[in-house]
Amino acid sequence: MGMNDERNEERDATEGAVSRRTVLKGTTAAGVAGGLLPGQASGHPKPRTITVKTLTVPARYRFTVSGEVAKRPSAGTSDEIRGHRTVLGRIDTKGELDEFAFSGEITSFETLKGDVDVVVDGKAVEEKRAKKAKERALPNAITIRAEGEDVSYRFRVTGRVRKGPTADGGDSVDGTTVSGAVGGRGTDDYRYSGSLVFDSTEGPLTVTLELDQ
Incomplete structure (x- = not known):
């Protein structure tokens, strides 16, 4: 074999090695591109839905789920998701609704202001259950009853x-x-959390407290 033949054979071997390395590099890149992205395997499905529709404005609400929660297109930009599980929502237009997808169970729902309708997985939450949830959020009740004459009052709560x-x-x-x-035979009632202190009354009143009901 001549010197030129030896050089050609060496060049062919080198080019073959480069070609093989290139193929292997491409195969490795393709394997990464076709693999799971970080966190993809642990992604939490959100097959359930909750819809909150306002009855009075403005309305504020908060709820927490045991899995994860995400906004759907109808949810407002002012709605906030904290820690992937808790939603702080607000609705300022009557008839407007917010919708979210979630996984797991709804562990708590609290209406912070106004009145709302709640639909979970296409079914309206029973009025009695919604009322109980509100009462749990504000567990104490006060009833103020007149003794005949008109009486003004003022009180504060810590919650x-x-x-x-x-x-x-x-x-x-x-x-x-x-x-x-x-006044007269009238009564006023409120629900509250925390402690309660009267600042003033301008006459006789009968006050009834129901604590942690």
Whole structure:
């Protein structure tokens, strides 16, 4: 074999090695590209849905699931998801609705302001269950009854407070402070959390407390 033949054979062997390395490199890249992305295997399916529709505006609500939760297209930009499990939602337009996909179970639902309808997996949450959930969120109740004359009152709570069915438009809730008036045989009622302190009353009243009901 001549010197030129030896050089040609060596060049062919080298080119073959380069070609094989190139193929192997391409195969490795293809394997990575075709493999699972980080976290893909552990992705949590969200086959269930919850829809929140406002009855009064503005409305604020909060709920937590045992799995994970994600917004669907109808959810508002102001809705916030914390820790993949808890939603802080708000609706400012009457008739508007928010929808979310989730996995697991709904472990808690709390209406923070206003009134909402809740539909889970296409089925409306029973009114009694929704009422019980609200009462658990605000476990204490106070009823203020007049003794004949019109009497103004004012009290504060350390948690949250909202009007009950008998409190009317003349009674107001400003944060944690309630100001109202009751007369004749009328009553005002509220639900609240935490402790309660009366700042003032301008006459005789009968006050009934129901704690942790």
